[in-house]
Amino acid sequence: MRVSGTQAPNLKDDAALISRIRAGDQSAMADLYDRYAGVIYGVALRVLTSTTAAEDVVQEVFLQLWRNPQAFNSDRGRLAPWLAVIARNRAIDLLRKRPPEDDIDELPISTGVNLEDEASQKLVVDKVRGVLGGLPQDQRKALEMAFFEGMTHTEIAGKTGDPLGTVKTRIRTGLLALRKVLA
Amino acid sequence: MNTHPQFAEALALYAMGALDDPQERAALEAHLGTCGDCRRELEALRADTALLALSATGPQPPARSRERLLSAVAAEPRVERRNAQRYAVGRLRPRWFNLAPTLVMVLLAIFSILLWRDLRNTRRTLRHQHAEMEQLQAELTKKNAELEESKMVTDLLHAPDAWPLTLVSKKTPPQPQIKAVYSKQQGSLLLMASNMTSLPDNKIYQVWLLPADGSAPMSAGWFKADSKGNGMMFHKMSSGIAAKGFAVTIEPPGGSQAPTMPIVMEPAAG
Numbered sequence: 001m002r003v004s005g006t007q008a009p010n011l012k013d014d015a016a017l018i019s020r021i022r023a024g025d026q027s028a029m030a031d032l033y034d035r036y037a038g039v040i041y042g043v044a045l046r047v048l049t050s051t052t053a054a055e056d057v058v059q060e061v062f063l064q065l066w067r068n069p070q071a072f073n074s075d076r077g078r079l080a081p082w083l084a085v086i087a088r089n090r091a092i093d094l095l096r097k098r099p100p101e102d103d104i105d106e107l108p109i110s111t112g113v114n115l116e117d118e119a120s121q122k123l124v125v126d127k128v129r130g131v132l133g134g135l136p137q138d139q140r141k142a143l144e145m146a147f148f149e150g151m152t153h154t155e156i157a158g159k160t161g162d163p164l165g166t167v168k169t170r171i172r173t174g175l176l177a178l179r180k181v182l183a
Numbered sequence: 184m185n186t187h188p189q190f191a192e193a194l195a196l197y198a199m200g201a202l203d204d205p206q207e208r209a210a211l212e213a214h215l216g217t218c219g220d221c222r223r224e225l226e227a228l229r230a231d232t233a234l235l236a237l238s239a240t241g242p243q244p245p246a247r248s249r250e251r252l253l254s255a256v257a258a259e260p261r262v263e264r265r266n267a268q269r270y271a272v273g274r275l276r277p278r279w280f281n282l283a284p285t286l287v288m289v290l291l292a293i294f295s296i297l298l299w300r301d302l303r304n305t306r307r308t309l310r311h312q313h314a315e316m317e318q319l320q321a322e323l324t325k326k327n328a329e330l331e332e333s334k335m336v337t338d339l340l341h342a343p344d345a346w347p348l349t350l351v352s353k354k355t356p357p358q359p360q361i362k363a364v365y366s367k368q369q370g371s372l373l374l375m376a377s378n379m380t381s382l383p384d385n386k387i388y389q390v391w392l393l394p395a396d397g398s399a400p401m402s403a404g405w406f407k408a409d410s411k412g413n414g415m416m417f418h419k420m421s422s423g424i425a426a427k428g429f430a431v432t433i434e435p436p437g438g439s440q441a442p443t444m445p446i447v448m449e450p451a452a453g
Contacts, residue, residue: 029256030249038243039236046239055248062252066259077226081233088236089200121240128238146196147235152203153196165192172195175231 015074022069029066037062039080039121040087047091047148057094061087080121092150131178142167143174186224190214194221198228217346336417339373342366346426359412361448363429365392370422372403372429375415379408382433388414389434391442395425403429405438 017035020028037058044057061083065072072082132140142160145151151159157167186194193211196202202211215222339345346365363374374390382388387407391400404418431448432439 024260026253026256026260030253033249033252037248039240041244041248042240042242043236045242051245055244055251058244058248059252059255063255063259066256077230080237081230084233084236085229088232092200121237124234125237125240128234132235132238143235146199146201147232148239150200152201154203156201168192168196171199171201172192175195175198175228175235178234179227179231 014079018069018072018074018079021066029062032065033062036080036083039084043084043088044091047088047095047150053094054091057087057091060090088147095150128178135174135177138162139170139174139177142170146171186221187214187218190221191224194225195228198225198232332417335369335371335419336373339364339366339369339371339417342369342371344368359448361431363390365426365429367425368422370420370424372418372420373416374404374406374418375413376406376408377413379412379414381408381410381412385435386433387436387438388431388447389438389442390416390418391430391432392420392424392426393428393430395427400430400442402438402440405434 017028017032021032040058040061041054044054045051048054048057064086065083072079132143135143138160142156142162145156145159146153153164153167153171156162157164160167162170190211193202193207197208197211202208215225344366346367359376359378359380361374361376361379363372365372372390372392376388379388387405389405390403392403393400401420401424403420404416406414406416408414428450430442430446432442432444432446434443
């Protein structure tokens, strides 16, 4: 699921960044921030709709990685999707006023999608938005309620009046539609 | 990917934390413990949710956010902190500290004399208590063995490749049940049986590991059920043996070299 073409070796790629962070190199955190703060902030702001709270999530996620860089395994996937999911989960925890549910090293994510530079990020984001825009409205809404509002399938069914089975099918079909386009 | 269709929709919800039916969630988590395909699908579904997250990319955090993070990072140096602590110890050591070894030696000499006098009296008492100590030592050895076994059980339950198994009776209704956890890496098998048929004194239940390479079944321990049909067993064997399954037969006390048919318990389907 690599979106961009072959790239020249980048000394600041994810694995190199993580190695520097593990070695205690504080400047690596600046590079990490410059590359991925937008990813974390974007999803946190979408969930929490508060710039202050979203900024807090950015701080929290990066500091967790600084304190425990072993949590990310570069052999298992890319850093951006991993950070995005952790940021979303933390934002949902805050939205629902509950303590953090997941330890950051308990979230294996399998993806090869490349987001190490701005152009790759923009390409992926545009494609995902295109797919979402093409989904049937009910399907997209169910997906967004589950992901950005942290609602369970029972809550979604209660709110929309749709049967539980329909909600489940919509969510799974919507997710798989995203995967197919980037395959 | 060969995911199990009965879990496909629950997996997608689970990847987002949106599966709120406790029974459905428990069933899925139990299944994930034994199904590599479904675990891989879960990781792929998390990647799909990551794409959803990325769709929100655009707004940038305020400029102060970067400085705030870097200040927080600087306040928590990992490598430097250890060095700083080491240097601090050297700098704060006072000069009189150099006399400390001599002082310690004098104190030790005085202490040794007092100790020697005390020891002379204590020896007399100790002779009388020798037998009692031997008994305590035996108990300690036994407790240590129990502790070691408990630790191995805990290690097994926390092993990354711990494989929870449920073995049920081939006959219906499937009342006798065995729950087991096996770790290939540790070569450990923990087993808890319930509702087992009571066996005569000259028979035991023997557990067999069925190697994944198709070679002959290997003994994986034996146990006896109590009067209520309950039994428990922890068995340690060579590590690294991949298993495609386990089976239970009835054997004479001490176990057999090869299973005696029929198989009375085997892994549940699915």
